[in-house]
Amino acid sequence: MHIVRFEGEMERQTRHFSDTFWTALCLLLSTPCNLKIYALPESGKPNILLILADDLSWFDLGCYGSKDVNTPNIDKLAREGMTFSNAYTATAMCAPSRQQLYTGLFPVRSGAMANHSSVKPGTKSMVHHLGELGYQVSLSGKEHFGPPASFPFERREGLTIPSGPKPFCLVHASRKPHDGWPDAKGYDPDEITVAPYLVDNRETRTALSRYFTEITQLDQDVKTLLDDLKTKGKAENTVVIFTSEQGSAFYGGKWTCYDRGLKTAFIVKWPGLIKRGSKSDALIQYVDLVPTLVEIAGGNSTQVDTGRKGAPGGRNGFDGKSFLEVLRGERRKHNSHVYGIHTMQGAWIGGPYPIRSIRDERYKYIWNPMHEGGFVNFNNIGNRLQCWQSWLRDAKTDPEAAEIVRRWVKRPEIEFYDTEKDPYELSNLAKDPRYAKLIIHLKKKLESWMAQQGDLGIETELSNPKSSKEAQWKPRLKKYYKANKVAYDQIFSRRNLQ
Numbered sequence: 001m002h003i004v005r006f007e008g009e010m011e012r013q014t015r016h017f018s019d020t021f022w023t024a025l026c027l028l029l030s031t032p033c034n035l036k037i038y039a040l041p042e043s044g045k046p047n048i049l050l051i052l053a054d055d056l057s058w059f060d061l062g063c064y065g066s067k068d069v070n071t072p073n074i075d076k077l078a079r080e081g082m083t084f085s086n087a088y089t090a091t092a093m094c095a096p097s098r099q100q101l102y103t104g105l106f107p108v109r110s111g112a113m114a115n116h117s118s119v120k121p122g123t124k125s126m127v128h129h130l131g132e133l134g135y136q137v138s139l140s141g142k143e144h145f146g147p148p149a150s151f152p153f154e155r156r157e158g159l160t161i162p163s164g165p166k167p168f169c170l171v172h173a174s175r176k177p178h179d180g181w182p183d184a185k186g187y188d189p190d191e192i193t194v195a196p197y198l199v200d201n202r203e204t205r206t207a208l209s210r211y212f213t214e215i216t217q218l219d220q221d222v223k224t225l226l227d228d229l230k231t232k233g234k235a236e237n238t239v240v241i242f243t244s245e246q247g248s249a250f251y252g253g254k255w256t257c258y259d260r261g262l263k264t265a266f267i268v269k270w271p272g273l274i275k276r277g278s279k280s281d282a283l284i285q286y287v288d289l290v291p292t293l294v295e296i297a298g299g300n301s302t303q304v305d306t307g308r309k310g311a312p313g314g315r316n317g318f319d320g321k322s323f324l325e326v327l328r329g330e331r332r333k334h335n336s337h338v339y340g341i342h343t344m345q346g347a348w349i350g351g352p353y354p355i356r357s358i359r360d361e362r363y364k365y366i367w368n369p370m371h372e373g374g375f376v377n378f379n380n381i382g383n384r385l386q387c388w389q390s391w392l393r394d395a396k397t398d399p400e401a402a403e404i405v406r407r408w409v410k411r412p413e414i415e416f417y418d419t420e421k422d423p424y425e426l427s428n429l430a431k432d433p434r435y436a437k438l439i440i441h442l443k444k445k446l447e448s449w450m451a452q453q454g455d456l457g458i459e460t461e462l463s464n465p466k467s468s469k470e471a472q473w474k475p476r477l478k479k480y481y482k483a484n485k486v487a488y489d490q491i492f493s494r495r496n497l498q
Helices: 010-031 070-080 093-103 126-131 202-231 285-297 388-395 399-409 433-453 457-463 470-482 486-494
Strands: 048-052 082-088 136-139 154-155 168-173 238-243 263-269 278-280 340-344 354-361 362-367 414-418
Touching: 010 048, 048 202, 048 285, 070 238, 070 263, 082 340, 093 126, 093 285, 126 285, 168 285, 202 238, 202 388, 238 285, 285 399, 354 433, 362 433, 388 486, 399 486, 414 433, 470 486
Parallel strands: 048 168, 048 238, 082 278, 136 154, 136 168
Antiparallel strands: 082 263, 238 263, 340 354, 354 362, 362 414
8 A cells, every 4th residue: 555645735734624624523413403314234235125015906006097096105106216017926816926026936936826825845035035145134014925934034013114234125015905995985986987897886886995995095004114214214225115916806807817917016216226207118027026136135146046946047046037227227128028827726716727828018818728617716706895796786787797797707718918909908809810920929938938837737727736715615606606597697698708
């Protein structure tokens, strides 16, 4: 090291500056002021706050275009960060979706394919990967994953942020707005908009108003978390992520591979790095999140051992890949395609009913390998949303209601949609000769992905264990079909579905 000695006037000026600096610093420290002093983690790494909703359709947020639902705090977060318009989970059910998000692995490879299922023993999650990089990894709210060894989160209660000096990754997994909604408050059923895939009647509007009420409650919880982050001086060095999970429990959303089931709201705020109010149309999936967090934390996502063989390229790595360059504004694109997979095995009642899908930036291909059987689940049988029976009632006399019910209950083997012109995926173009080549292309891409994942379609569907609750639901299913035989006969006799 070279020591530079200043002499004469320069040395006197340097000593004067030093004396002045230390005098000023002492005055600042001894005088009350309004300067913001941010609490940086001792490692200098950013904190991570991941807020996860529960069964929230992406389009039911103000920042994603809703004119009905009041979400000022989530909307504010969107204005302060980057909003993704093409984010997806691969499965529109709670347990598989969350375990993708936490492991970076697709369902067949991880083992968490059915609802209420667990990953295979030895599978690692974000808790392991970020923990190895020096993070305190904790979770508050809903779990719905297993086994515990694969998700050894520290448990936190309430809507509070860790306060210690160690960098943290906190997942707040809300239970809102999962069905079981409160009474409506602030939403007049007569004033709300009913999407075209739903039957527009009094019962549906009442259910929507209750669902919207709980979304607004979730929005207030987001505010509480962000306020605590700011109070503890951590807001400027925390990456905040909000995502809505799969679509709502309204028929045609959750439990499907339509965009209203698989597509998710995804917002990222990173002060000083992400441009405020920016938007991205990059195709990302839930399996991409953990690789991204590893790189945010200073790790190398391509060198991570997930505990599962069979990654693309034959490694033990992630199925997803980091989109950190998208967040930094260095890339506009990410994936060329995103995938969907669904099973009704293990979901109490309704199986087997497999679904697979693939989409690019515009077109969606869906394969229903066991389409001959009608689709049904506990939501129909139990009338959980208090509106399905009203749909069957109206479908007896209303052709539009009948078409909506048919679309949910009986589907063709192949579905193909132009999501740009038909965002609710109501007009099936599978038999349109103009799209024949594209359909073949997407079919081959989907089959290639399934082979890489070890997904054998119907065989994989049947290999999933049935729910322990299926025995108690079977008598209810029989009773349901008997009670609604006239409605089903009238609805399906009007049109010869192919």
